Amino acid sequence: MKFYKDHYDVIVIGGALAGLSSALMLADKGKDVLVLERHNLPGGIASSFVRGGIEIEAALHEMMSIGEKDNRLKVGKFFDDMGVDIEWLKVPEAYHASLPGLEVTLHPGLSTFAKEIDAVVPGTYDKVLSLLNLCNTVFDSVNELSIHPMSKAKMLLKHEAFVKTAGYTTKEVIDSFDLPKKAQDLLAPYWIYVGSGFSDLPFTIYSVLMADYVGYGSFIPRKFSHEMSLKMAERAEAMGVQIEYRQHVEKILVKDGKAYGVRTARGDEIHADYVISSAYPNKVYTSMIEPASEVPAKAIKMVNGRRLSLTAFSVIMILDDTAENLGIKDYSVFKGDTMDTDLLYKDLAGLGPYRYLTCICHNLGNDTATPPGTCSYSITTLPQVKGWKTVKAEDYDRVKHEVAKQMIDDMSAYLGVNLLDHILEIVIETPMTVNRYTNAWNGCIYGYAHTMEDHIIARLQTAEEESFIKHLEFSGAHAISGDGMGPAVTNGRKAAKNVLDTMAAEEAAI
């Protein structure tokens, strides 16, 4: 029986957001694409599941880069352009920060945000706004330069702020604004979504994070992230993409330095001109390239020279009462017993107790999230991979319950309600859960850490030299733009663009 065509233009390994974005863009340009997904549904962690008859979001807190319908940002615009019609709901606030001595809810809009900080820390409006404006200027430059690269000299003229902040950490730039500590603290909570302490986080990344989330707000699909993943998959199929689920790619076939196909666990050998891998470079270069002799030593040094970023630990609950009755007031709460991001980052290397928690109540952003009389409530921390690497299989269940219990107790104390008395359903997601369903290397959801040693600008500068195997591209959190569901889409598009550019260049050469 023949299940595949003899040949495809491109095989995409992995049908999550990045892979599907690649597929959509390639199909839009008329390319013949095969997507092979190991699980039996699309999306990777951008998914949902049903427990006790109630559908539960698996991972999404809030999408960046969507924007309102009449003012779309790049990801929202991409979905619109591709005909992926998602019902986006705007998250009402930026976040509620619960920090030592501070209980503050902040809303999107740069000046609104600055005003609300000023109300708590008087006299900071101008400085905070100018910091946010700087972020916004850098953000605009990043967006423009990602489409229209230019010479360094020209860049300095047209994108001065971007160039001049490129070599600095977030801490260095924020310090130059001389803000009181409380104001600094209120500007820090989103840090967890990029996963590095401010002494190591490039200001460029902080700028994008703040300008995007604070400037334009964040969004969620009404029917959970599965709505987004499924609509992308459905649209891709309508555009002629072949998507096959439950197909685990074990090998990427390479000859003379060039990828030409894949082999699946089932034993199918499938050929294509290009392969786009959502599998981590760590996995690809250490065990997927066939023959292994095609892997250059430089590729191994590269993956060994990069630090894996964060994974996820989430306690997701359906509670047997409404958010209102339980005293849950905000869609999103960041709760920390310090806002020293460097210290918090160090804490994430362990197995808890974790001192920085992100809590989401979907019902407060989505009135149809759960059945009447119930609500969903999740408590998340995003630990470093290394602590969880020490957990043995026989201790796994105990450790996961201890960590979950601590997080539930912490938030119960905060809410003044014992959440344990209200649990209708509970799911504990761990790095192992991530690995089980997505096969992500080390269960890492964030790719490589955004650090000064692995700066996004440096990644862009050396991208070409790091293309060790021709006609093989990478697409996922481990690609240039890094972690997050929005950046996953950008990473997927970038991989597709590289393929299209190479196709065009090779055609021109003939």
Place this chain on the structure above:
Amino acid sequence: MKIKGFLKDVTGASRVTKARLNAFESASSAPEKTDPIAEVVKEWHPGKLDLVVKEVRDACKTAKTVRFARADGGKLPFFYAGQYIVLDFVIGDSVISRPYSISSAPFEARGEDPFVEITVRRSRGDGFIADYINDSVKVGDTFKGLMGCGQFYYEPLRDAKHVVALAGGVGITPFASMAKEVANGTLDMDLTILYGSVSSDDIVMKAELDAIQSDKVHIVHVLSGDEPDWQGEKGFLTADLIKKYSAEDTTYFICGPQAMYTFLRGELAKLNAPKRRVRFEVFGQAKDITTFPGYPLELKDKTFNLTVRRGVHEDVIPAKATESLVVALERAGIRIETGCRSGECGFCRTKVLKGSVYVCPENDGRRAADKDFNYVHACAAYPTSDVTIKIPIE
């Protein structure tokens, strides 16, 4: 603008690029293949296992217990007491899967001589796999099995310490696993099993269960048939009986035949047990789909054409209106992965490309967006016209 000084400011990009290349330069060139997170996952969820039958014994006059070990002798995966195993049966050209609650305990899967057991009652003529297990399975037979499935287990963060299990007939199996695990000291709860059987001959695993009674594990046999010599509880698992064994805060787990579910929903409602304290095992494949509300009775005798797409390959097979898409596929020898066969686990998630199906309302565990795009769980979907579906290549 200025951060630290013109020269330092404008050379930032070069600086960070150099830093990155230096990091690579000084990194090790030894490939690091191991993923410790994935290793843990393998011990919990290794995928399909090759199993070999080690022992077949009577669990009562009408049921057998089958013991499996890993063909390579290795340890079996960790699982939670109450979960099920999916076994593949090769019958002629077809592979047919069935889920069975594991009746042995998790600790027994990890011991010196690791094993996993299922206990299956002979059918009344309508369950050929159940009868096959009772009549034909023997020591040395090999099977493929996927274990550690399902959500029917004690969750200490959610459930009350005092658990009353309501078991009907062979529905005792998940509770047998729990009881053994509690008796072993590796599961912490107070377990009372109210175990309904028709006659004393019918009581599955009686000797095994009675032997592990303790202050933490109570087994209360309840007979519905008329046996003059019976000293224990009699009748059905009524609200009054359940109340007698309940504590102020009790979690109820229920597993048994479909008719018992309907009855117990009524009885538990009388007790005003909060929703979060009542946990039913999945319903199982509908015995007779025509009895469910909204089923188009006028179609019940029809057989439709089912077009099955796998990749670029297409087959057309017959599909009876009263049989699920999964059964049609299995009859035709087309492999489809199934788990719970109750619409819950989603293993058999299938896209309906053309035509219409009836979805068993008791077993509709689909995601909202899946419903919008005509995805069904094929074990709970019945054709109501000629249908075209797409399923994964197995």
